[in-house]
Amino acid sequence: MQTQDAIAPDYTERPKLNYLNNGWTVKSWLLTKDHKRIAIMYLVTVSAFFLMGGILAASIRLELLTPASDLFESGTYNKVFTEHGILMIFFFLIPSIPAILGNFFIPIMIGAKDLALPRINLISLYIYWIGGALVLWALMQGGVDTGWTFYTPYSTTFSNTYVMAVGVGIFINGFSSILTGLNFIVTIHTMRAPGMTWFRLPLFVWAHYAVSLVMILGTPVVAITLLLVAIERFARVGIFDPSIGGDPILFQHLFWFYSHPAVYIMILPGMGVISELISNFSRKKIFGYEFIAFSSIAIAVFGFLVWGHHMFVSGQSMYAGMVFSFLTMVVAVPSAIKMFNWTATLYRGSVSYDTPMLYAIGFLGLFLIGGLTGLFLGAMGLTVHLTDTYFVVAHFHYVMVGGQVIAYLGGIHYWWPKMTGKMYSEFWGKISAMLVFVGFNLTFFPQFILGYQGMPRRYASYPEEFQVLNIFSTAGASVLGIGLLMPAVYLFHSLIYGKDAGDNPWMHPGLEWRTTSPPPTENFEVMPVVTWEAYEFGEESGLDIEGARQREAMKV
């Protein structure tokens, strides 16, 4: 550090205390109000859920290696895919980017000391833990077999598994989302540093603003729906079960009214991360800033109006179906706008191929396929054939894994030096990014073909003619699994053996790169005043590029 300081005098002296070493007791973690520590606790828990969901996914692929249900009985298989869906969606995908990266970086990016409501932030973590613990308890007791969609009347009348315990767990967990969203909105409105106007906000923050709207408006609906399921199961009040006067389609309307916007809860933060990565690693202002910002809001708003496209064959009216199909096509446009703007950002940039950028470029390819196949499923006549087949499975994995998970990994790699102060191995980072990309495509692309063939989803056994493509898929899953496990190893390794990252290893202009790594508890030594636009890379925005080049030269 001393030598570096000699070269670059403004390479600020590291303060002795940062958020990580400011208190070592368990209590100092569990009762912290520091958004960064809360984010790290989320990171640990979310990763554990991701691992569990991943093991379940591997079990699914192993079972589907052969047409017969030989690894599991079909009852076990039904529980495995249900639990895979529940853990991945409610306990991994939804909290992943917002609760970890959003929590950690939104206050820093807007130049605030913390979120507006730090205690609420801690409570939302505890709510997440309680909901998760309840679900895990239910899984240990025997699990649940309704599918993550909990369709009635199967879930209310016919399933003899732990439906209610899991339902209550998800109900509780929902409040974690609601409070996090609320916290973000209040923070973005009230805590911006002087000079940080709305149109100087990084797009990551815009994306989280849109997500927060969806979380606050959508999550209560799924909570109410699960409550109604509980009332029907316990009190036998006819709400969804037709044998006691209810309507099963009503459940689907309520469920998808939340769960379709929830898809945007899962993908919008990923889009925010990608906007950051593409712009920063091209060292160029993002193309069409306002269009990307407002397309996030447009997706959040229109996303509430398309839930019926999950129900084209459920018995809803033909004309309702047409309205939903039309709106589904409309909501595709803002996603296309983002795609074009990201591509245009690369034009005449200075594109580097660091690990996070590899993830971002991978995202462009996978999200392209995920988005286009969404059009297949929005076209009614075609989706009659495709819905409830592996085509749907492939489509949403392209969006959820190819989109959100890839963006999440890209974001973790991008901000890891800031969060921990350590740099991981670029070599292994690149290898793993490429393995994930190849393994992912090999896993899920064959499923599009399987789906058009007519292989229904949620099948423990299947006709023999589908086996070859299933073997491809399982082979791909093993590559994907290795690609996903590798970061766990080299990121841990970097914590102990990694090189010091420095405050701004990429020389990026965001506020998070203008504080020390890891940041101090209050985020900034001196509270910042923003005088530059978003994504301004020149020296005039205060970046010491010359100094960084000299340090770079010293390393070599």
Next chain:
Amino acid sequence: MQDTSWVPLWPEQASTFAWQVDVLYIYLILISIAFSIPIVVAVFVFAIKYRETEKFATPEEMHGSMVLETVWSIIPFVVSMTIFLGGAIVYFNQFNPPDDAMEIYVVGKQWMWKIQHETGQREINELHVPVGRKIKLTMTTEDALHDFFIPAFRTKADVVPGRYTYIWFEPTKPGKYHLFCAEYCGLNHSGMGGWVYVMEQRDFDNWLSGNVSGQTPVEEGRDLFTNKLGCASCHAGGPQQRGAKLEGVFNTDVKLVGGTTVKADEQYIRNSILNPTSQIVEGYQPIMPTFKGQVTEEQLNSLVAYIKSLTPGASTATSTSAPATEAGTANTAPASTTAPRKTDRGKTAAPGSNPNTPNNGSR
């Protein structure tokens, strides 16, 4: 019959609208390629051509372009509208059953498909249909949701408890095709399927005659109506009857108490049997008891088929043991063209015959 290539890419095309779905699919694949190639090429070209040549360089700033933004908002919108229209047209074909279709009733049950032909044959997990005939399935379920899916016909629909859903198709090619349940329904969901056999008309006729057939749905329905459930005691059609007249009621508009009008379709008939007080016909009292729990889904189908078969002028009281009011004309004229062949077998009124007996010698 089934595709035997090493990696099957294309499912069999065996219904009149299967090609439309395939055309839509190919159209979308072409659009996907047309959008993907420029983007993928641009990403690669830009990423290579403008790769970092100097560490931490500051490339020249570029602002957005209103023209470009407009172009790449409008083009996807226009293209997506063509997809919407194509999808809507095909969907309309898939879900508008023609009037002259041969009707078959389907009841889903964890984990089997029970099928009733109008001619009295019953099948489980198999469906035999003639080639070149329009076929309409009227479907419901005894328990959870199911979904009747025939990939070769490119159609499916959820089967929902408490109501009827419909699909129709016209098979174009004899063969044996997969039948799947596509809506998750519990333990043995992946075993809830079977085969659809599309046969030449001649073979189909042989199949029909080679099978012991039970009562046709209309016959069973009449039996239930007049004897087992005693519907005829109120609905036999006399002027002083307490129950509404049912002759010719199907597909007409019925005036309800409170002034609303409802179309007397299958759903209305079903609802009026299970939940009679919910829709009271104008001029009648809400005195009919519910038959919920007393009739099976298959019996309901038969009752609906029977009531559909009642044409104006014909009396409902046809059975010998019916409480004859002024029933003179002991004749019904079934609406469908396929039903009459079995109407006069005289088996209908056999007392004590259990309408529930499956009688399916088809397997």
